[in-house]
Amino acid sequence: MDLTPYIGWIIFLHVLGSFMFVAGHGVSMFVVFRVRKESDRGKLAALLDLSGWSLGVAGIGLLILFVSGIVAGIVLGSFGSTWLWVALVLFIVISIVMTPVGGTYLRNLRLAIGQRPGNAKPGDPDPTPVSDAELAAMQASRKPELLLLPGAGGFVLILYLMMFKPF
Numbered sequence: 001m002d003l004t005p006y007i008g009w010i011i012f013l014h015v016l017g018s019f020m021f022v023a024g025h026g027v028s029m030f031v032v033f034r035v036r037k038e039s040d041r042g043k044l045a046a047l048l049d050l051s052g053w054s055l056g057v058a059g060i061g062l063l064i065l066f067v068s069g070i071v072a073g074i075v076l077g078s079f080g081s082t083w084l085w086v087a088l089v090l091f092i093v094i095s096i097v098m099t100p101v102g103g104t105y106l107r108n109l110r111l112a113i114g115q116r117p118g119n120a121k122p123g124d125p126d127p128t129p130v131s132d133a134e135l136a137a138m139q140a141s142r143k144p145e146l147l148l149l150p151g152a153g154g155f156v157l158i159l160y161l162m163m164f165k166p167f
Contacts, residue, residue, distance in 0.1 A: 013068040020061025027054035032144045041113045087161040094154040105143040
């Protein structure tokens with residue numbers, strides 16, 4: 001099936017998926033930095049819910065981005081290009097690095113305030129909130145910076161590869 005006449009739509013979907021992915025992650029990134037300063041547990045719970053929701057949007061964007069990018073690479077004949085494979089490998093490595101670090105940090109904060117994580121099963125016991133001092137210690141973590149470096153740096157590097165196709 002010749003998809004060449006639809007390449008404009010394929011690229012449109014790729015850019016749309018990229019915007020959704022970046023916007024969703026952007027909200028979550030700001031939440032990760034904001035939770036450090038929030039002492040009200042109700043507001044903290046709302047911020048964590050916002051992060052969870054925004055990462056859902058990012059996940060949908062990722063699916064659109066990934067599928068349309070592969071289709072575009074095939075249709076445009078770039079699928080054998082080194083730059084594309086380097087970008088894909090970088091994306092996978094960044095995801096492997098960031099997901100456990102960010103996910104664990106946010107999940108532990110949820111548990112610390114007594115909020116059930118989104119992946120809790122029916123019948124799982126409700127988490128026991130920690131003391132304000134323990135929560136403050138968790139909030140003081142440097143995990144946000146640990147997430148920012150590969151996330152933002154990787155995004156810029158992948159964007160460079162896509163725009164300039166250096167090899």
